[in-house]
Each structure stands twice: as structure tokens, then as C-alpha cells.
Amino acid sequence: MIKMKQATINDVARIAGVSKRTVSRVLNGSLSVGENTRTKIQNVINDLKYSPNTQARGLASSRSYLLGLIYDNPDALYLDDVQRGVLEVCSNLGYELVVHPCRYKSETLVQDCLRFISRSKLDGIIVLPPVSELEDLAQALRDSGRAYVRLSSVALDDAKHIVVSDDRAASAEMARYFAQLGHEHIAFITGPQAYKSSIERMEGFKLGLSAYGIKLRSDWIVEGNNSYEKGIECARQLLLASERPTAIYANNDQMAAGVLKVAHELGIQVPQQLSVAGFDDNMLASRVIPSLTTIRRPVRQMALLATTKMIMSIENNDKGAENVAAKVAPTLVVRESTAKLT
Amino acid sequence: MIKMKQATINDVARIAGVSKRTVSRVLNGSLSVGENTRTKIQNVINDLKYSPNTQARGLASSRSYLLGLIYDNPDALYLDDVQRGVLEVCSNLGYELVVHPCRYKSETLVQDCLRFISRSKLDGIIVLPPVSELEDLAQALRDSGRAYVRLSSVALDDAKHIVVSDDRAASAEMARYFAQLGHEHIAFITGPQAYKSSIERMEGFKLGLSAYGIKLRSDWIVEGNNSYEKGIECARQLLLASERPTAIYANNDQMAAGVLKVAHELGIQVPQQLSVAGFDDNMLASRVIPSLTTIRRPVRQMALLATTKMIMSIENNDKGAENVAAKVAPTLVVRESTAKLT
DNA sequence: TTGTAGGCGTTATCAG
């Protein structure tokens, strides 16, 4: 197998009998090229299977055609969805995706990310929650002068820099659903208090309940951390108390699974004696027995919106970037773990 | 915030009072540089916080410092592990990771991947199973002249191009474990027959059982496809038959979860009346009730080995690449879903 | 041990 040298813009220019400046023009879709010359050049490009060298292009235009994805993601559940979503939008436009896993709690997170983006000369950066909530990082991104979009549950940035999932509204819907099932003795297991999403979900839930005149007892709000183990711990606390709630809403599916585990241990029937719900609709939700009522975020769509937004920013279409939808609505998914109070 | 232009090699050279050729030398760790000049230059580099421009460097040396990750990954479970593993090794060496999700079944898979690697000028490519098993792709990678490493359950390439997880041995261990629990009426739900891993796991299981004089009845080998739904379907077939196995080993955890679901529906107690085991040790395994006995692959370690191997190849240390371990051993994880036959 | 000069493949300036 002989390795052919890739054709260059010079080859194209030579064979087409024009200057490379003109080839460059058609490459970048300049309007000021004669129709004839354009098609002629286009043909040569096709014949040679020529495709521009990204590095050279980047060197000359100080762009890399590289997008970065910064995530922490202890659960690692949406990662594939996000990556596919981003690439679905950017791949055809010639961009690739460089990933940067990191740790939310790391001391060096910001400088770490900065090194990443400057070293790779990224054209744009997408940041997933909860890292996206760090203002230090956001400021650093702004200072870097690069395009960026944050995914979050709160609108903590300008329209062109954010895509928010309305966790609050979704939680309110869960509250409504619980209330309509007749539940009044309801408990909530929170997420880490440092995360905006935790606050949103709790507030939304409270709000939704209050519409039905139901108030969350303070001792039925227990602080979790989104882990399965902590879910178990919190569930024990709730279910072993003298008075027991008839429904538990956990900040995520992991913890909800923990609740199911404890209920099972204690011989409490779900959903007959206890309704349980989570948030995320991750793989657990549908596989666990009984399957979990939960809330699903349109992850893929968020990735699509974020990427679209970002590419518009990169290509100096700020107006466009602002106009791409910045908010998506998660939806309630009812399964077996919740039922009417009997 | 004023955006300073990044310092270039010229700045360093000028300030250090040497030619840029010399700076280049210290950058690339050439030995033929005087100790004085070296430290002098190094100081300037530190002062200026200079770091070489990857694009320019790539353009000149035809390297990109980019590694690619090709995966299909319907389960998306190890993705984060793999990505972190790869970066753990390559990040300090100046490489970044570009991801390329794809579809095993896609007609255009190979050309698609080729476009990816040539467009990004990747220095090396890591391919995850089952895509890694496609010989077409492998051949294309070889032809491309680039470094690559495949992860698989079979040694289908030279030592320097592969890291294999010994699924066969692991399955044999599972067989041994089953046999020691006293099971003889054992069923196996296979994975897609097109995947090597499916074959390895089945063969290993048969082999392990035969050591105990147990033979898998052909009607107790049912063909699954690694999905939860199919697991349910296969479990029904097995558990509704006139004669029922006392143990079921599924090719992965998803299907094993399906078995648990059906057992639950049919009122069959696991593990008292039926032992169930899976493969992967994904999140489901530990969260499901009862938790699943399964097999865990050292995913992170595989990623580390593969990356180490690949970087050695890239840097022309073929001998080294061959000598990095090419095989890892998955381990049996015993949980609640299996028990002694009573 | 160090420096000179040319090239890598594009983009972009500025004339024509």
C-alpha cells in the first residue's frame, strides 16, 4: 500500500490553473468568485479528494476547529449522549470534539481548564454541570475571549452562553403528580447543597406542593449527595423514624434506588405503602424493580442547542447565538414506583 | 482584561539572545545544548509562560499531538473510565483526546473513521469493542500508517496494537463458581454472535463447566443481544419452559437485569430458587435487587495500557510498545444474586 | 554546540 501525499491547495490551484488565493476563496465560500472558476475548482477538489489541512488552516487563521467538552460527571451517564449530540451538530461543519474530564472539587480546576483550552487552541468550550456552575471558571472563559456555553439548571449567564434545563418546573410537576395521587406526607432527599440543580429541584418541589396546600416538614427534608450509598443512609433515616412518609422524592435516580433498597430490606411495599421517585431517568430508573418514576432531561437536545449556539458565536453570529433556544423542559416519566395513596 | 498575544519561539530566542533553532532544541530535549544556554533559555520560557503552538508544531513536524477514541458503546458505561484513563497517561505528555462515537453497523463506518483520523491528523487511535473487532477498520488503520491500539477480548492483532481482556478465563471462573455452588442445570444467554466477546464468554463458560463434567444443554443456550429487553425475552423463554434451570448466566448485566425482572414477575426467588449472574459490573449490577454477581473488567487499566503502548509507538519505541502488558484479567464479583443450590 | 535558511499548507493584504 503506497501512502500518497495528501493533495494540497497548491495542487488544486495548479491543476485548475488558478492562483491558490482563488482556491482558498471557494474553500471558504467567498461570494466573489466567478461561477465558472468556482465549478472548475470544485471539480478539481473532488477529483483530488482534496481536503484542507486543519493545522495549516488553524495556524493561518488562528482557529483550530476544535471544540472542548469540560465535565466532571461522577455518574457518567449522559456523557455519550452529550458527545453524540455535540458531534451531530459540529462534525459536518468540520469541527472535532476534545474531551476534558476534571474534578469539580479540584483546587487547580480553573488553571487546569485554562491550560487545556489554550494548549489546544479551542475555538469553543462546552461545560457540563456541576462544573458549569463555577463562576471562577466562567470568568476565566470570558477572559480567554473564546466562545463557550454552559449547561445548567439556572440561567447564570447571557443567553448566548447558556442552555438551561428547567429542573424547577419539572420538580413542580412531580409535586403536582404526588399531590394528585393523594400524598401529603412527603419527604425529599436533597442533592449536594453546593449544586444549583439541588436547590432548583427542591424549590420547585416545594412550590408545586404549596399549590396544593402541602408543606414539606423540615425533618422530612434530608440532605443527600446524589450517591446511592447516601440514598440508602437517608432512606434509613426516613423510614425508620416513628412517623413515616408515604412518598419520597429523591434528587436523583441513584438515591431513589437507594430508597428502594431500604424499603425492600424493611419489607415496605413500593408503591403500595410507599411511593418513590427520582430524577434523571438514567439506566437504573427503567431497570430497577419496581421501575422508577422519574424526570428525564432532553440531554441530547441540550447538547444540540449548546453546540449550535457556540458555533454561531465562533462564526461571529452573536445575534443568532442569542436567539437559539436557551431553555429546555424536562418531562415527567411515570413508572411503577409511584401509586395512589390507598 | 487585555488579551496578550502568546509568546512565540522567536520571543524566547530574542530575549535569551540565541537563535530559535537552539530554543527548539531545548524544547524537544535535544542533548546537544550547553548547560548554560539550556538553563538560560528555560528561564526565559518560564518567565514568558511560553508554550509552543501545537498547530505550528504539527504543521512543521506532521504531528498533531491528538489521540482519537473510536467507540460505539450502546451502553456508554465505561466511556468516562476510558477517557479518564487515556488522559491520565497522555495529558502530561502534551496529547489531547478527540472522541469519535460511531455505529458498529453503519455501512460507512470505515470511511467515516478514516475521514476522522485524516482530517484531525491524529497521531494515534484507540478503538473500543466491538468496533475494534472489525478487520476492515483495522486494515484501514494499518494502511493509514498511524499508531493504533484495539481493545478486545481476543488477541486479534500484534502485541503492540492490542490490549485484551481475558473474558474467556473470567467466564470459566464464573462456571467454576456456579459448579461449586452445586448447580448443574445451567442456562446461558449469549451476546450478539457477531461479537468476539460473546463467543469468548460462552466458550469460557462451557470450558469451565466441562471441568466439572457439566455440559450446557443446547436448548439452554439462548441467543440474546446484550439489551435489557432481549434479556427479558430470553428469560421468559427459559423460565416458562417445562423444565427450568437453577442458574442463568447472561452475557452482560443488562440482560441479567432482565432475568431478574422476569423472575420477579413469575415469583421465582433469586437466589433461593434461581441464581443469576451477568458480566460488566456496570452500575446496574450493584443497584439492582438482589444485587448481581458479575464480572468486572479493569477498564481503567486497559485504557492506561493502551495509551502507554500507543504513545510508545508514536514516539518510535516499537520495542517498548510490544513489551507493555497486552492482557488483563477481569475478576469475579460475588453479590446477592447467586447462592448454593439447596 | 550553535546558527542560517527554507518549508509545512493556509489565510489575508493589497494591488491589478
Add this chain to the structure above:
DNA sequence: CTGATAACGCCTACAA
């Protein structure tokens, strides 16, 4: 509408 020509930042024969 088109074409020389100079960057872009770094590497590398080839010299000295």
C-alpha cells in the same frame, strides 16, 4: 473577480 506575496509558529537539513 483574480493573483502575487507575506505572514502564521515551528521544525530540520545543512553549515559553521
